[in-house]
Structure formats: C-alpha cells, structure tokens
Amino acid sequence: MELIDVIISKENLNRAYKKVVANKGAGGVDGMIVEELGAYIKENKDEIVRSIRNRTYMPKPVRRVYIPKDNGKMRPLGIPTVLDRVIQQAIAQPIIDIYEELFSEFSYGFRPGRSCHDAIKQALEYLNEGYEWVIDIDIEQFFDKVNHDKLIQTLREQVNDSTTLNLIRKYLKAGAMEKGLEKATTSGVPQGGPLSVVLSNVYLYKLDKELEQRGLRFTRYADDTMVFTKSEMAANRVMKSITDWIERKLFLKVNATKTKVVRPTRSKYLGFTFLNHGGEWKVKPTTEKKKS
C-alpha cells in the first residue's frame, strides 16, 4: 500500500472534507464556496479520485489576495480552490503522522500540542541556565523562497511514493491568479492552503537537525528561529556560520540587517518581551491588554 492510497482513502478524504467545511473559508479561483462543495464532490468523487491516482489531476491556480500586516506591509496569500484545499488537507494528514515523531522537540510552530507559550518557556529555560546571548535569525520571505527541488528531495527521504511526490510538486507549481492573469510559481509554498504549514516544517526540519548536531540551544516557531549562547563571541561566530549554512544548504536568503545578536531585554519573541527580575528571567506580553 502506497501513501497515495491512504491519501485517497474514504476515511482520510472525508476527514479532510469536514475540516475544510468547518473552516468556512472563502472560495478560490473557480468561485466555488464550501456550501457547494459537498454536492460537487458527491457528483464527481470517482473521477477526482481516479485522476489523482493516475496522475492526471491538475490543481487550479491559487487566488492571490493581499492582506495588511501589523507593520504596514502586505502579506500575499494564495487561496486554493475549496476542492484543492480538501486534497491538500488529505495529503497533509498522513504527512503529519510521518513527520511528527521525527521533528525536533524545539520546533514549536504549527504543530499539534505545541504553542508559542511552550517556545517561550524553553527560551526562558535557556536564559536561566546562563545562555543570555541571543541570535535572532530572520529568513527573508521564507514561504515564498522555499526551493521546490530541495523540498521534494527532503520529502523523498521519508515518502517513497512517486505519485504522492508528483502530486505535491503539482501543488507547488500550480501558479497564482493575479487580476485575471496567471503567474507561474517557480519557488515557495503557497500561503493559504493546509499543505503550506506542513511543508514549511518539513523544510526547516533540516535546520533543526543541523542546530541539534552542533549542540546548540535553540527554539523555532515557523521561520522564527532563536539560538542561545553563553558569550558574545560565540554568538557572533554561530550567527555567521548558521547564516552561511542556511544560504548554502537550504537556498534561502538570510536578512543581514534583521539577523542579529541581541541581549534578551532588547528582543521580542512571539509577542513577548524578556525581562530580568533580580537575577531571574521572566516574560511579559509586548502588546498591552485592554482592561475590561
């Protein structure tokens, strides 16, 4: 039994469908909404499953939408068709099962049973152990810069099913519809589908392994990585070599100005600020909560 068979199994597809419907998200480029999805699948499920199985299924391009971020910049979203979201979710579920036990215990983003709070707790542990020189690594537009070949190559180590890998690659190359015209996607994982977060963790799983092999203390939340060392000298040395490794091995660009060695008090992490109370490191929310 190949992985593609568990992906297109009735139970897996049904779980994926329920998840997409529960989200009540907006429609993709074909304009179909989640309320219409059930009837459409009922009518076409045999043909859909068959085309996935014999590799003729072609994902639709994602619908490009820009949403404003806190810092005034715009974040590009790629919204897949509701049907493609079901198929992506169906791919993601077994992939997650495979990778969850392999992922680093210091990787906290987008993973079941893990939260920002856990990452903060780990960071505080490092600080209170005396690792007070922090390297804040900023990867430039991570989601848009992921290298397709490197990602597939990484997946191949655990997923030895060519039909599944072929389908995933089609989703990576599905393209984006921007005001009427289609734009090819030659790199990146489309932000907006259930697969993107899983694939991002698979890609940066390689970084986790490298950091662990070097015996470094770190926490990672999605592309947000912090490394903790005991001296400024070590921090600078590690920052340079890790930056070099990321650019050479992961084909990503590390932002030279935003990547820096900082003291904990000067750094904000996942919405929290570190502060030292009589020799002990604590944390407080960066954004003030309004009192009710």
Added chain:
DNA sequence: ATTAGAAACTA
C-alpha cells in the same frame, strides 16, 4: 473522553 460553535493570540 470526544464532537460542535464563538472569540483572542502566534506565524
């Protein structure tokens, strides 16, 4: 213990 709905936050 699970499922379902609402809100907030992180990326």
Added chain:
RNA sequence: CCGUAGUUUCUAAU
C-alpha cells in the same frame, strides 16, 4: 471583503 496551521478562553452537545 482576507486563506491556513497551532494554541488559549468561553459555550453547547454526545
């Protein structure tokens, strides 16, 4: 109108 993942809180149900 703007997607996805996780977490937290609340409510309801089995």
